[in-house]
Amino acid sequence: MKFSKLFLVALSISFFVSCSNDDDSNEPIGAYTHGVLILNEGGSGQGSVSYIGNDLSSFTQDVYGTVNGSDVFGKYAQSIFFDGDNAYIIAGGSNTINVVNRYTFKLIAKIDSGLKNPRYGVVKEGKAYVTNGNTYSYANPASGDTDDYIAVINLATNTVDSKIELNATANRIVLENGKLYITEPYSNDKLLVVNPSTNTLETSVNIGSSADTMEAKDGVLYVLRSPYGGRSEIVKVKLSDKTISKVTFPEALDGASNLDIYENRIFYTVETAVYAMNIIANEASVTSIVNYSSTSAYGKMYGFAVNDNRIFIADGGDFTANSKAYIYSITGTLQKELTVGVGPNGFYFNN
Template identity: 65%
Template sequence: MKLTRVLFVALSIAFLSSCTNDDNDNSPKGSYDNGVFVLNEGNSSGGSVSFLGDDMVTFKQDVYGSENPGDVFGKYMQNIFFDGDKAYIIAGGSNVINVVNRYTFKLIAKIETGLITPRYGVARNGKAYVTNANTYSYANPATGNTDDFVAVIDLVTNKVESKINLNATANRIVMDGDKLYISEPYDSEKVLVVNTVTKTLETPINVGSSANTMEVKNGILYVLASPYGGASKIIKVKLSDKSVTEVLFPLALKDAGNLDIYGSKIYFTKGTGVYNMDITATQPVETPIFKYTSTSQYGVMYGFAVENDKIYIADGGDFASNGKAYVYSLTGTLQKELAVGVGPNGFYFND
């Protein structure tokens, strides 16, 4: 009897220990867990993805090519978005979305129908929503500014199941609850609002012209707009009632871009400079945290992000040879310089 009780206790301890170890298993899920992907836009010859580990040592210049040899990745890579253990990589110049395991980067599927110049995507509840520029007004004056749409993708079948016509131009997209918020920077002064339950347009939000980057935090949509030749501004939209407040920038900060919110700070860029301001501030700080050196004609600050107490900058270079990515501390100390692929345009964190 005593032996049985001792054996039972021993087995119970072993079982609980095993469960505890499983629950606390923080081992990497693959070669590309715990790090950042750098999306390289490339050109008509194709794009690529680079990877930098959180240890700031592990680096691979062409992740997709090394994990999927012989596969055609696509031209003019535009955006990456995640859902569960999958990453969706938009090749805007090839009308393709490559679906890979986000930790191994092995190809799972390709979404190749129902897309026309895809731009940016988000995912929620088994569906992805991808903006499509369709045609452009310079090539199609009649409908180029009104034929954009959102492709609704079933993430089980990896098929476009429907589309939501926008009667407008569409670019960046963010999601909050069941609503999509889509920037329309080229031909309007509004942010489009799409109800994903009814798949219909709701009343748009007027933010002024040239909205370029957006982010939702704590029920507020932050939009950075930089009208050509005019003052930049940050528009704050309280999504519960659509009320709008603005933070107007001085002309010295015109052409600001790359809004990113990290902690209690709003970060943005102007030229080669990185700036920040308190999220509650009513005016921006005009002195940059730091500036970096670039000789690129069109690729200055081509990609930008703030994450994990670091600032990430992508420089497009000449868009023919490999570009550069830089990692700085929040105070502007250079921590890493990387030769990535052609035209690096974005950072995507895989933690």
């Protein structure tokens, strides 16, 4: 009896240690773990996703095609959002969201009803909230003033359960402190606030026209806006009471875009240059960290991110042929140049 008890105890300890070691393992779950997904919008054809490992050595130009063969990805790949092991890739031109395992990129499902010009998405408690441009036209992006909506997707069934009508235009979306914050693009000047618990538009905040990229940090939403013919600025919205303060850029930084926050610095771009300012600064820096040569049809970078002490730049190119992505150190030294797909527009970190 004593031997049996001792044997069972030893066996239990061995099993616990083995399981603990397995749980602590940092081994990749799939071929595309520990790296960066680069979303390529595509031109008249299909979008694609490229992958570069964190060590900057392993690279796959077309991950989705490599894994899923001839499956049609969809036109005008807009953005990616994550939930657990899944990645949701929005193809706005095809009104489709491709659901894949984010580490193997194997196709799981397609969400292809209830969407009309889907743009960006976030996840809360098993539901995805995806902005839809509705009558938005890629040929005339300013069209479709007040019919945009949020599609509420049940991620257990990958179906659209309901819609939140916005009576406004809608573009970027951020989830913070249980509320959804949506920017209106172009000449519209509101930040929309939606309560996902009631699926209602609660209020709106006047922040000025042409708001685009935004990020929340420590109870403040930082929104970059760049009105045509006016000064660019960062609008800071204190989320607890919706009070506003602004950092207005000098004329030399007109047309600023692509805000990202990393380690208490706000990074932003103007044409082909990258700048940074302290998050509490009252003035924008006019000294560039990076300046590269672009072949973009827009004359500026099309995608941008800062992460892991690196600056990531996507050059849109001419939208007919594969284009370039560049990876710099946080101080501006070029570390890697990649030939990715057509029209690269965003970076997503898959760790």
